[in-house]
Amino acid sequence: MQRNHRTRTKAVIAALLLAPVLALSGPTTARAAEGPRDVVQQTTDAVLAVLANKSLTADQKRTKIQDIVYDRFDFRTLSRLVLARNWRRLSHEQQNEFVQEFKQNLSTTYGRNVETYNNERAEITGDRKEPGGDWTVKTKIIRPNAADILVDYRLRQEDGVWKVIDVIIEGVSLVANYRSQFQEIVSNEGPAKLIQMLREKNAKGEPMKS
Amino acid sequence: MKALTRRALASVALVGWFCCASPVLAAPSGAAKHDPLEPMNRKIFWFNNQVDDYVLVPVATVWDKIMPKRVEKCLSNFFGNLRFPIVAGNGLLQGKFKQAGSDVGRFAVNTTVGLAGFFDPASGWGLEEHNEDFGQTLGYWGVGTGPYLVLPFLGPSNPRDTVGLAADSFSTVYPFFVEFEYLVAARGTDLINTRATLLQEVRQFKAASFDYYVAVRNAYIQRRKALIADRSGVSAQESEDLYTIQDDNGESEP
Numbered sequence: 354m355q356r357n358h359r360t361r362t363k364a365v366i367a368a369l370l371l372a373p374v375l376a377l378s379g380p381t382t383a384r385a386a387e388g389p390r391d392v393v394q395q396t397t398d399a400v401l402a403v404l405a406n407k408s409l410t411a412d413q414k415r416t417k418i419q420d421i422v423y424d425r426f427d428f429r430t431l432s433r434l435v436l437a438r439n440w441r442r443l444s445h446e447q448q449n450e451f452v453q454e455f456k457q458n459l460s461t462t463y464g465r466n467v468e469t470y471n472n473e474r475a476e477i478t479g480d481r482k483e484p485g486g487d488w489t490v491k492t493k494i495i496r497p498n499a500a501d502i503l504v505d506y507r508l509r510q511e512d513g514v515w516k517v518i519d520v521i522i523e524g525v526s527l528v529a530n531y532r533s534q535f536q537e538i539v540s541n542e543g544p545a546k547l548i549q550m551l552r553e554k555n556a557k558g559e560p561m562k563s
Numbered sequence: 564m565k566a567l568t569r570r571a572l573a574s575v576a577l578v579g580w581f582c583c584a585s586p587v588l589a590a591p592s593g594a595a596k597h598d599p600l601e602p603m604n605r606k607i608f609w610f611n612n613q614v615d616d617y618v619l620v621p622v623a624t625v626w627d628k629i630m631p632k633r634v635e636k637c638l639s640n641f642f643g644n645l646r647f648p649i650v651a652g653n654g655l656l657q658g659k660f661k662q663a664g665s666d667v668g669r670f671a672v673n674t675t676v677g678l679a680g681f682f683d684p685a686s687g688w689g690l691e692e693h694n695e696d697f698g699q700t701l702g703y704w705g706v707g708t709g710p711y712l713v714l715p716f717l718g719p720s721n722p723r724d725t726v727g728l729a730a731d732s733f734s735t736v737y738p739f740f741v742e743f744e745y746l747v748a749a750r751g752t753d754l755i756n757t758r759a760t761l762l763q764e765v766r767q768f769k770a771a772s773f774d775y776y777v778a779v780r781n782a783y784i785q786r787r788k789a790l791i792a793d794r795s796g797v798s799a800q801e802s803e804d805l806y807t808i809q810d811d812n813g814e815s816e817p
Contacts, residue, residue: 433808440809462771469763471632487806489796498632499760500639500692503795507806518806521796524789525782529797529805533781534773550773 389488389508389515390480396425396517397475397492404470415464427516428456430509434518435531439539447544454551461558472497475504483507488515597711598780604713608776611718615758623758635760637681642753643692644673644680648734653695657703665690694790698727702791711780719783 387395403409403417432452433440443451479491487509494502505521519528538547598604627635647670654663669690673680686692701723702708709722720728741749772778792798797805 430808434806438809462767465767465770483802483806484799485803485806491795498636505796507796509806519797523786524795524797525785526797526805529785529801530778530781531773532805534777537777538773554773 387515389506389510390477390490392425392508392515392517393490393492393506394477396421397477401473401475404467405472411467414467418467419460419464422460423456425517427509427511427518428452428459430511430516430518431455431528434528435535436539437532437536439536439544442539443544447548450548451544451551454548454555457555458551458558461555478503486510487518597784599710600712604711604780605776607713607715608779611713611716614716619755619758620762623755623762626755627759627762630756630759635756638752638756639760640673640677640683641680642749642756643683644670644677649697649731650693650695652734653697653700653731654693656697656700657695659695662693666693696727697730698724698787699791701727702787708784708787711784719779724787 399421400418403414403421406414409417429452432448432455435455436443436451440448474495476493476495477490478493481489481491483489487507490506490508492504492506494504496502503523506517507519507521508515509518510516519526521527535547538550630638647666651663651666651670654660654666669685669692672685672688672690673683676682676684683692706723708724712720712722712725714720714725717728768778768782769775788798789795
């Protein structure tokens with residue numbers, strides 16, 4: 354009993370000492386060779402670790418997750434795909450502003466989920482190469498007291514790094530869904546109006562009460 | 564009410580059953596070809612959302628406060644199990660014999676070992692849940708959807724899926740066994756419980772959208788296509804349009 358306990362303590366100390374080393378070596382060495390599947394695996398692992406960490410406040414979790422996700426998503430490409438043909442109707446400054454505000458908007462909207470985390474797990478169920486060279490990684494979110502959710506990530510390689518450019522939840526693509534909404538706003542009221550709407554939405558983007 | 568699927572992220576599609584509109588935004592002209600009935604649809608969408616906001620959500624919120632999550636899950640297992648004839652039958656109608664066989668096994672296991680369907684041991688034994696209905700069967704055999712349609716109380720649909728809904732409503736287990744009053748009570752419980760499990764998702768989807776009507780319409784159309792093709796992602800032909808970047812000169816680059 355006593356011995357057992359001591360071995361466990363030793364293992365924990367070893368793990369604690371090793372953790373920073375592993376954390377340091379992760380991003381720099383592994384990065385270049387990472388395939389799309391690794392990117393999704395590491396991102397979901399990292400996000401779930403933050404969510405499960407009871408010593409962090411909701412705000413701390415949000416900030417940490419934001420850092421992880423910002424690093425793994427290509428918001429510029431995502432924005433261009435969402436705006437499609439309308440991208441060209443934006444001036445250079447408007448384009449940059451749109452990317453910034455849209456990124457902020459997604460982060461505020463989905464950052465709210467931090468509060469409702471309830472021991473969900475994620476599992477990669479498959480991956481495939483797409484005709485254009487993109488890669489799709491299929492995952493399943495397993496919830497203890499609710500139905501599973503199928504989430505696909507679409508990744509594109511830019512300068513040797515795979516980044517997420519769309520999230521498809523149960524067959525519904527985020528890019529396609531925002532595109533359908535923005536298309537009508539831009540064609541009826543112009544790009545300035547869309548950016549203004551984004552800005553207003555972000556300004557009152559306090560975390561949602563549940 | 565019949566198409567209350569248990570898949571929570573059918574919530575995205577389901578959002579529609581409890582829909583809402585931004586009546587402030589006038590019906591845009593650009594979408595006419597996808598949605599020729601938009602002015603009427605928006606009115607019904609607005610009405611459904613009033614019903615949702617003032618009747619369903621308050622009741623479901625109380626329900627959600629009282630019921631432990633585990634009980635909600637058991638109830639949704641139970642009602643999901645009763646959809647067995649629809650799921651297996653429509654699997655058969657699409658020639659998915661292996662899948663329908665697995666559905667029979669699933670129903671047998673969950674009805675017995677799963678104590679009348681309140682528990683779902685079958686999923687753990689490789690007999691996973693499938694999502695089929697007669698609207699999907701029609702789509703599978705190439706029947707077109709017709710125009711997008713918002714049904715009063717029932718939410719997003721189209722003529723094809725409305726026919727499917729009507730056909731499916733004859734084929735759950737319980738109409739054959741129980742009295743009308745119990746049937747109404749069962750349907751009511753299913754509806755409230757399902758709505759309770761989706762409170763968070765719907766609220767978030769609403770908060771995230773810029774034009775909730777358009778967001779729901781798009782989600783419904785995408786979701787139905789994905790279900791008919793039995794895939795979780797985007798189809799190959801849509802993929803090209805969706806993921807090709809238009810460069811500044813209007814030329815497309817891969």
